[in-house]
Amino acid sequence: MVVLKEFDIWREVVLKLEQGATQAELAKQLGLTRGQFRYRLRKFLEQVSAEPEAAAAVEAVEMVPEPTEIFHDPALWDESWSRKWNRNRLVLMVKDTSTLFAYWEVQEQRKAIICEHFESDWNELPFYLQVYDVTDVWFDGYNAHSVHRFRTHPEADHWYIHSLSPGRKYLADWGTTSLSGQFFAILRSNVVETPRLEQVPQNQAPICFGSLHSAPTATRSAFPQPTTPFSVQFITDKHSWIESFDGYTLKEKEND
Amino acid sequence: MEKGYLALVLHAHLPYVRHPESEHVLEERWLFEAITETYMPLIQMMQRLVEDGTDFRLTMSLTPTLLSMLNDPLLKTRYLNHITRCIELAEKEMERTAGTPFHRLAEEYYHKFSLIRDAFREKEILQSFREFVQLGKLELITSAATHAFLPFVMTEEAIYAQLMTAIELHERHFNQRPRGIWLPECGYRPGLDRLLKKCGLEYFFIDSHGLKQSKPGPVFGGYSPVLTPEGIAAFARDPGSSEQVWSSKTGYPGDVDYREYYRDIGYDLDFETIRPFIHPDGIRIHTGMKYYRITGQNEHKEPYNPDWAREKAALHAGHFLDERIRQVLEQKEKMGRSPVVVAPFDAELFGHWWYEGPMWMDFLLRKIHYDQDVIQTITPSEYLTLYSDYQVCELGFSSWGRGGYSDVWLRGENDWIYPALHHCEQQMVHLANKIQDPSPAEERACNQAARELMLAQSSDWAFIMDNKTMVDYAVKRTKHHVNRFQRLVRMIGHGQIDDEWLSKLERLNPIFPDINYRHYRSEHAISRVQPSDRPKVLMLSWEFPPLTIGGLSRHVYDLSRYLVRQGWEVHVITTETGNAPHTEEIEGVHVHRVHVLKPDGGEFIHWVLQLNLMMIDACHTLFDAGHRFDLIHAHDWMVTYAAKTLKHEWGLPLVSTIHATEHGRNNGIHTDLQRKISHIEWQLTYESSRIILCSQYMKREVEQIFSLPPDKSDVIPNGVDPDQLRVFREGNPADQEPYAADGESIILFVGRLVREKGVHTLIDAAPQILAEIPEAKFVIVGSGPLMDELNNKVREQCLQEKVLLTGFIPDHERNRLLRLAKVAVFPSLYEPFGIVALEAMAACTPVVVSEVGGLGDVVDHERNGRKMWPGNPDSLADQVIQTLKNPEQAQQMAQTALSELSRYDWNQIARMTIETYLKVWKPGSREQSIVTSGERV
Incomplete structure (x- = not known):
């Protein structure tokens, strides 16, 4: 009889383990230490080894690696969030055929230099996001097909640019203007391409076949070279001040 | 087929x-x-x-x-518990639905769940x-x-x-x-x-x-x-x-006979019946047991019929x-x-x-x-x-x-995650490039950082935020992974890895056991600088060969390479030009040319700001590559912003050379722009620990204009490259074509055609000189904004036959002229140093110079040359005539000048510059810069 009762108790224990109870809980209920509990559980399972289901459940429970408490460390569950990462960047992302997303950040250090130079508080300076269509252009800062300009708040850090054209390459600057109204770029973005909307007519590009992992060279050369956003032209090309430059400072116009 | x-x-x-x-x-x-x-x-x-x-x-x-x-063992175990609960629920449902049309369905669920549990255990x-x-x-x-x-x-x-x-x-x-x-x-x-x-x-x-x-x-x-x-x-x-x-x-899937997903007993049954099978907090959930078919568009649903389905x-x-x-x-x-x-x-x-x-x-x-x-x-x-x-x-x-396209993953609900995710991936790449030889703890931390980054990048989170169900969960997951990643990066950066915390995290997210953070390494290995014992100076100069606009370019070039010869490591940050490479090593000097972003505000003063911003970025890149400097050496006001910023950021001593002042160049400050530039110059002197000036004259000028304490500056003359000077003494003088006819005496000017160089004084003096010396021929070498004005002046005085403005000519032609000339004249109104006078001396050509600035320091009247009053044509004519009329005396003075040129030997100048460096170079300042800047990752 005693044996039978013992058997029922352990059978129930196994069932409870299957249902997700922990060994620690059950050991406590039975007034056993965990070591005793495990020993007697193993003995029981040896007796009933003909019953694989129970054995599997216990084996599975034994695999539970940790008590949950060790994970109760606040440093694992930090939910703070930062929008500022102390870096200078302007990033463009493509949302759809006519919409881009821009986000940006200016380092405090750069802000300070700009404020000093323009002799103005950051929040008093005018700021703009300029989006250039640079499709097939070696962009030098001035030769975009088109420029969209948006005034932004000094503390703004992202912007959706709508109503752009599909199948075009875009680049953006975020910057301010000089007293005379000329744009001064503070940040420059990557180049992105809006997806094409229309099908490309068959006659616009040569039809060409290749085999797997080795596309033909003809096609490769037809692939447009990525537009480099950065000009390597030297300053003499674009600056009116260079003619009046005497080496260290500017010779100002007579009427100045 | x-x-x-x-x-x-x-x-x-x-x-x-x-x-x-x-x-x-x-x-x-x-x-x-x-x-x-x-x-x-x-x-x-x-x-x-x-x-x-x-x-x-x-x-x-x-x-x-x-x-x-x-x-995953934990999840497999939990799944077994889960499916066992499903079976229990199905069992209970079989009892509860006995005698109803749902009994058969409950029974089917029971069998289905049981079979799945068996199969799951089996294989x-x-x-x-x-x-x-x-x-x-x-x-x-x-x-x-x-x-x-x-x-x-x-x-x-x-x-x-x-x-x-x-x-x-x-x-x-x-x-x-x-x-x-x-x-x-x-x-x-x-x-x-x-x-x-x-x-x-x-x-x-x-x-x-x-x-x-x-x-x-x-x-x-x-x-x-x-x-x-x-x-x-x-x-x-x-x-x-x-x-x-x-x-x-x-x-x-919308067919009327198919099972209705949204009618689950987890929601349909009364609370007490279903309570043991839903979330312990009483949140109702899908149990997977559904008894109805889609039936139609409206709320009314008929029982599910498996045969029909x-x-x-x-x-x-x-x-x-x-x-x-x-x-x-x-x-x-x-x-x-x-x-x-x-x-x-x-x-x-x-x-x-x-x-x-x-x-x-x-x-x-x-x-x-x-x-x-x-x-x-x-x-x-x-x-x-x-x-x-x-x-x-x-x-x-x-x-x-x-x-x-990406409407789902990029909208108001989720666009805020990308600045952080992009920053994290760049940090990860940086880390992977940097940590080449990790300790076991670093290796684990880097790998876990890679795991956390990847987990944060799951498209699922942005998708869920867009979908607007379980948004909190997705938001939390993104934040948790990003913050754990950040903590790991900080630990690795500071070299203090909290092993206990790391192992908790490894057990929390044990995904990808074989992950290898090295996959984040850049394709083109970024070279990491090995620390060296050589002292290291960061040289800031807006021009450097081949970009040569004023004398600064040549000066920085020579100073740098002679510092290298004396055992210093020199990095020059300068402006990009033409096809010159962005990074190169010239005679041991590391040159970094920066691209200047445009639009730049369209004015030189704003271009200078842009140049400085780019220089600072370039210096940060050097820092990231492992470069640590002992001091910064800035040349002139154009690099003030960068010099000042980096000095403070890295806690380094700053030495500046002031080659000229805005005040001197313009004979006073007259406009807002000049005032601004002068202010920036002052700032450079203020921020610098030591100032180098090329002459006593400049020292007086700078001390006076900027109220500089006298003991803050050192006078170091500009150097002349001995190799360059040797050119003037070798080979035979050639004929005077095309500059002058045989028998004519060349009176030479070399310099930029700007007011401060005083060329007009020379032209004004020409008639007087010609009256005495009819064979005189004035050759004016150089270009500049005054070219047209000077040409007009020559025409007005009908001197076309006697005065030649050559414009820009190549160096070897210029050197030939320096040797051919009977006298070289430097009538500057303002001249901080006047290196070209030394070149004339090296060519053993007699000189006449203005008693001004550095020129005054160089020439001792009637010993190694002659001096004139600046801006005074009579004085100029007088000295030139004296020189030409007394050729033997002139030649003797030229010989004296030549023999004293070693004073301006660059080896000597570099040594003097290093002495100035050593006055401010604090031992350990390099380490200091590491501590104050922290790890830039």
């Missing part, structure tokens, strides 16, 4: 959800429900087909996150998949490691890491590399193919519009894969097959097949090849959302096998062996998300 093919592709994916910290995280049920309703039924379906000898081909992408969860899910692969029925492919939406991963390194981690995990589980990949959300962007190729992948899938807009258009429509320019095959989704299976409205599934399978046959027959004709219809679906649609899905597929595969011979199922790999070539097309950006 079959005329075409059907490629059925099931994309099986769940985000990594594993919460050892709690037993009751609802999101873990995503996995449990998918196992019960999708993965096990699909396995059972394939098992039946194999047992019955029905041939079929199926392609499945098992994402690395799902693979990891299916193989690992992954083992079942392995066996179907071995039988050749199933092709398994991979996906990005954590299902990142690759078009929004910023760096190629991070994309590569996502791909390689996935491939390696796949290989570990299935003993073979995947040949294809399911790009998460079918997100493709140009250039991705290069990385796929690098990882050895052969094909991927895109949505149909992505192919339609390819360039050129696809000649076979969507019925053949195309190759990207890198030679990777892209299979396009067939829109027709998708619509019929996907759409809950017009597609099969089964009939419908068979009917729909037939319909689907007929449509495909129609397509294939039509296309076969057009193409002259066997078309392939690609039908990809989310695996979880089958069974979980569309309960009868696995049954439908069972019917479909049987019908294909037994009932017709037009179509055969095929895997993409098999199809790619059918033909030796495919059309090559450029593919643009596309995805299979709403709208076809």
Whole structure:
């Protein structure tokens, strides 16, 4: 009889383990230490080894690696969030055929230099996001097909640019203007391409076949070279001040 | 023989959800429900087909996150607990529904759950998949490691890491590399193919519009894969097959006889009955037991009838097949090849959302096998062996998300995650490049950082935020992973890895046990600087050869290379020019030329700001590469912002050379611009620990203008390169053509044609000189803004025959003239130093110079040359006439001047400069800069 009762108790224990109870809980209920509990559980399972289901459940429970408490460390569950990462960047992302997303950040250090130079508080300076269509252009800062300009708040850090054209390459600057109204770029973005909307007519590009992992060279050369956003032209090309430059400072116009 | 093919592709994916910290995280049920309703039924379906000898081909992408969860001991245990609870619930339901129409359904659920539990225990899910692969029925492919939406991963390194981690995990589980990949959300962007190729992948899938807009258009429509320019095959989704299976409205799953997903007893039963089987907090959940069929559009639902549903599934399978046959027959004709219809679906649609899905597929595969011979199922790999070539097309950006691009993952609800994610990936790349030789703890921390980053990148979080259910969970997950990543980066940066915390995190997220953070390394190794014992100076100069506008360029060039000869390491930061490389080493000097961003405000003063911003960036790059400097040496006001900023950032001593002042150049300050420049000059002197000036004259000027304490500056004359001077003494003097005729005496001026150089004084003196010395010929070498004005002056005085303005001429011609000249005249109004006078001396040519600035220091009247009053034509004429009339005396003075030139030897100047450096170079300042700047990652 005693044996039978013992058997029922352990059978129930196994069932409870299957249902997700922990060994620690059950050991406590039975007034056993965990070591005793495990020993007697193993003995029981040896007796009933003909019953694989129970054995599997216990084996599975034994695999539970940790008590949950060790994970109760606040440093694992930090939910703070930062929008500022102390870096200078302007990033463009493509949302759809006519919409881009821009986000940006200016380092405090750069802000300070700009404020000093323009002799103005950051929040008093005018700021703009300029989006250039640079499709097939070696962009030098001035030769975009088109420029969209948006005034932004000094503390703004992202912007959706709508109503752009599909199948075009875009680049953006975020910057301010000089007293005379000329744009001064503070940040420059990557180049992105809006997806094409229309099908490309068959006659616009040569039809060409290749085999797997080795596309033909003809096609490769037809692939447009990525537009480099950065000009390597030297300053003499674009600056009116260079003619009046005497080496260290500017010779100002007579009427100045 | 079959005329075409059907490629059925099931994309099986769940985000990594594993919460050892709690037993009751609802999101873990995503996995449990998918196992019960999708993965096990699909396995059972394939098992039946194999047992019955029905041939079929199926392609499945098992994402690395799902693979990891299916193989996770904790989750397997929890799943067993979960399915056991389901069985219990079904048992209770059998009792509760006795005598009702639902009893049979409850019974079916009971059997279904029990069978699944047995099968789950009997054989690992992954083992079942392995066996179907071995039988050749199933092709398994991979996906990005954590299902990142690759078009929004910023760096190629991070994309590569996502791909390689996935491939390696796949290989570990299935003993073979995947040949294809399911790009998460079918997100493709140009250039991705290069990385796929690098990882050895052969094909991927895109949505149909992505192919339609390819360039050129696809000649076979969507019925053949195309190759990207890198030679990777892209299979396009067939829109027709998708619509019929996907759409809950017009597609099969919306049929009235199919099971209604939203009527679950977890919601329908009274609270007390269901309470033990829902969340302990009393949150009602889907139990998986659903008793109703869709019935119709409105709320009223009829009981589910399994027989009817089964009939419908068979009917729909037939319909689907007929449509495909129609397509294939039509296309076969057009193409002259066997078309392939690609039908990809989310695996979880089958069974979980569309309960009868696995049954439908069972019917479909049987019908294909037994009932017709037009179509055969095929895997993409098999199809790619059918033909030796495919059309090559450029593919643009596309995805299979709403709208076809990235509307789902980029909107107000989720756009805030990208600044952080992009920053983290760049940090990770930096870390991987930097940590070359990790300690065991660093290795673990870097690998865990890679795990946390990848987990944060899962497209699922942005998707859930867009979907607006369980948003909190997605937000928290993003924050947790990013913050854990940041903490790891800080620990690694500070060299203080909290081992206990790290091992907790490793146990919390033990995904990808073999992850290798080195996959984040850049393709082109970024060279890390080895620390050296040589003292190291950062030289800031706005010009450097070949860019030469004033004398500064040459000066910095010579000073730098002579400092190198004296054992210093010199890095010059300067402006880019022409085709000169952005980085090069010239005679041991490291030159870094920066690109100056435009638009730059259109004025020189703003261009200078832009130059400084770029210089600071360039210096940060040097710092990141491991360069540590002992001091900064700035030249003139143009580099003030950069010098000041870096001095403070790195805590380094600053030495400046003031070559000239705005005040001196303009003989006072007259405009706002001059005032601004003068202020910037003052600032440079104020920020500098020591100032170097080229003459006593300049020292007086700078001390006076900027109220500089006398003991803050050192006078070091400008140097002259002995090699350069030697040129003037070698070889024979050639004839005077084309500058002067035989018998004429050349009176030479060399310099920029600007007011301060005083050329006009020379022209004004010409008539007087000619009166005494008719054979005199004035040769004026140089260009500048006064060129036109001077030409006019010459014409007005009818001196065209006697005065020649050469404009710019090459160095060797200039040197020849210096030797030919009978006298060289430097009538400057303002001249901080006047190096060209030394060159004339080196050529052993007598000189006449203004008693001004540095020139006054160089010439001792009537000992080594003659002096004149600045701006005074009479005085100039007088001295020139004296020189020409007394050639022997003049030659003697020239000899004296030549013999004293060693004072200006660059070796000597460099030594004096180093003495100045040593006055401010604090021992240990280099270390200081490391501490104050922290790790820039």
